[in-house]
Amino acid sequence: MNRKLVQKIVFTILFFVTLIVIIPVILILSIIIKEGYSAITLEFLTSMPKDGMRSGGILPAIIGTFSIVICAISVTLPIGVLCAIYLNEYAKDNLLTRIIKLAIVNLAGVPSVVYGLFGLGLFVIFLNFGVSILAGALTLSIMELPCIITTSRGALNSVPQSFREASLSLGVSKWQTIRYIVLPNALPGIMTGAILSISRIAGETAPILFTAAAFYVPHLPKSIFDQVMALPYHLYIISTQIPNMPKNLIYGTALTLLIIVFSMNLFAIFIRSYFRKRKKW
Amino acid sequence: MVDKIIVKDLNCYFGEIHSIKSLNITVFENEILSIIGPANSGKTTFLRTLNRLNDLNVKFRKEGKVYLGNEDIYEMEPETLRKRVGMVFALPVPLPLSIFENVAYGPRRYGIKDKRKLEDIVEKALKSAFLWDEVKDRLNEPAVKLSGGQQQRLCIARTLATNPEVILFDEPCSGLDPISTAKVEETMIELKKKYTIILVTNNVKQASRVSDRTAFFLMGELIEIGLTENIFISPKDKRTEDYITGRFG
Numbered sequence: 001m002n003r004k005l006v007q008k009i010v011f012t013i014l015f016f017v018t019l020i021v022i023i024p025v026i027l028i029l030s031i032i033i034k035e036g037y038s039a040i041t042l043e044f045l046t047s048m049p050k051d052g053m054r055s056g057g058i059l060p061a062i063i064g065t066f067s068i069v070i071c072a073i074s075v076t077l078p079i080g081v082l083c084a085i086y087l088n089e090y091a092k093d094n095l096l097t098r099i100i101k102l103a104i105v106n107l108a109g110v111p112s113v114v115y116g117l118f119g120l121g122l123f124v125i126f127l128n129f130g131v132s133i134l135a136g137a138l139t140l141s142i143m144e145l146p147c148i149i150t151t152s153r154g155a156l157n158s159v160p161q162s163f164r165e166a167s168l169s170l171g172v173s174k175w176q177t178i179r180y181i182v183l184p185n186a187l188p189g190i191m192t193g194a195i196l197s198i199s200r201i202a203g204e205t206a207p208i209l210f211t212a213a214a215f216y217v218p219h220l221p222k223s224i225f226d227q228v229m230a231l232p233y234h235l236y237i238i239s240t241q242i243p244n245m246p247k248n249l250i251y252g253t254a255l256t257l258l259i260i261v262f263s264m265n266l267f268a269i270f271i272r273s274y275f276r277k278r279k280k281w
Numbered sequence: 282m283v284d285k286i287i288v289k290d291l292n293c294y295f296g297e298i299h300s301i302k303s304l305n306i307t308v309f310e311n312e313i314l315s316i317i318g319p320a321n322s323g324k325t326t327f328l329r330t331l332n333r334l335n336d337l338n339v340k341f342r343k344e345g346k347v348y349l350g351n352e353d354i355y356e357m358e359p360e361t362l363r364k365r366v367g368m369v370f371a372l373p374v375p376l377p378l379s380i381f382e383n384v385a386y387g388p389r390r391y392g393i394k395d396k397r398k399l400e401d402i403v404e405k406a407l408k409s410a411f412l413w414d415e416v417k418d419r420l421n422e423p424a425v426k427l428s429g430g431q432q433q434r435l436c437i438a439r440t441l442a443t444n445p446e447v448i449l450f451d452e453p454c455s456g457l458d459p460i461s462t463a464k465v466e467e468t469m470i471e472l473k474k475k476y477t478i479i480l481v482t483n484n485v486k487q488a489s490r491v492s493d494r495t496a497f498f499l500m501g502e503l504i505e506i507g508l509t510e511n512i513f514i515s516p517k518d519k520r521t522e523d524y525i526t527g528r529f530g
Contacts, residue, residue, distance in 0.1 A: 165337070165374070166376060166436075169370075170387040171363035171387065
């Protein structure tokens with residue numbers, strides 16, 4: 001066969017494989033939008049469920065998801081960033097550091113349902129937080145730690161070593177160098193990582209299954225020790241546990257969850273490109 | 282002449298690599314000492330030992346003593362040492378801040394908050410680095426907007442703002458055009474009235490133009506040190522002669 005023909009065949013195959021990859025994405029989006037958009041009304045987003053969830057809105061699930069996410073990220077972000085600073089800027093390459101790094105990698109590989117069980121054992125039962133926003137948020141924050149640490153370390157690493165040396169050579173202390181030179185320049189990367197983590201936390205079901213999520217709560221949460229409804233779990237319930245559930249409400253709930261997650265990802269992309277333009281080196 | 286830096290039996294290692302071999306050298310106050318030598322001769326390692334920047338490398342190890350005045354630099358806090366021994370790097374490294382903030386960076390970190398005082402320091406430093414006239418109207422612009430030569434003089438100003446006693450120049454003109462190089466050299470000659478300067482350079486002609494004394498390093502050893510005119514007109518060692526006449530390196 002001549003080389004031009006081979007070239008053409010290869011290109012065609014590669015093109016179609018790529019097409020296969022994007023088809024599911026397009027299908028998911030179009031089906032969910034088509035089936036769900038009719039459900040999305042102001043009332044749907046701002047009222048309590050009625051008739052055993054068969055009508056009314058999903059407000060408690062939205063509020064629940066947001067409160068879990070806010071609690072989880074405000075625990076995991078500071079711990080993760082501080083840990084990344086230690087590992088990247090201070091830690092010497094010794095056995096302890098290597099064990100810590102190995103632990104972080106392994107933590108990332110644990111299936112999310114195992115985190116759920118762990119959270120049930122530690123936070124719900126042993127620490128006696130009960131099934132609550134707090135227990136769910138702590139479980140999720142442990143799950144997200146490895147990711148936050150990894151992206152933060154990447155962001156810290158991308159600050160040129162010459163900046164650190166220039167700052168240190170002026171007699172500025174190591175901590176001041178980190179505080180005034182390294183961190184400000186790593187911040188966009190850290191923020192991007194944090195937002196992507198938030199969107200993943202918002203979509204997780206398994207870790208909150210035993211630790212935070214309730215089948216139905218007739219009122220909005222009043223404290224972090226309350227059980228809450230959460231969008232992913234609510235979606236699971238209405239699609240499997242409730243007979244005669246109107247289809248458009250199921251897809252409407254899915255669409256709401258998708259919009260929340262996508263808009264956070266978009267926000268992350270926006271931040272990244274904004275800071276990339278402003279980058280001063 | 283007053284001894285400013287005294288190095289006694291200094292050996293430096295990076296892991297297995299022995300990069301400075303039993304070095305004894307004295308630097309006098311208010312002189313420009315040039316250090317010349319081919320790549321891998323330990324020039325930069327020597328320079329970075331004097332402000333303990335080598336300490337950042339975990340593989341670094343040293344034996345011997347280095348005194349600043351009569352204090353052992355390895356007994357001092359690195360921050361205190363680096364305030365007294367400033368450094369200008371091979372490539373200009375403006376911090377990602379404005380021109381003003383670059384120069385004010387050191388003093389600010391030492392805790393100077395008074396705006397008038399900072400403005401005063403910045404103006405003086407920029408004037409001493411012969412940059413003031415070029416940037417006085419745009420102090421708030423990002424420092425990276427300056428040309429390479431201006432950036433390097435900004436780095437000199439930034440070092441001057443910390444009020445050091447010794448300034449280490451690590452091939453400060455390696456990335457600059459001849460006109461910028463001339464300006465940096467002029468600055469150095471002007472600065473030696475107040476400061477002690479050690480200049481590492483790959484450019485033998487530069488050493489002959491600006492320095493009072495010149496030292497020739499080869500493979501981590503000090504081969505020869507003396508008044509610059511003596512080194513260039515009648516070197517005692519064959520290897521020095523070969524290097525400055527361009528036979529190797």
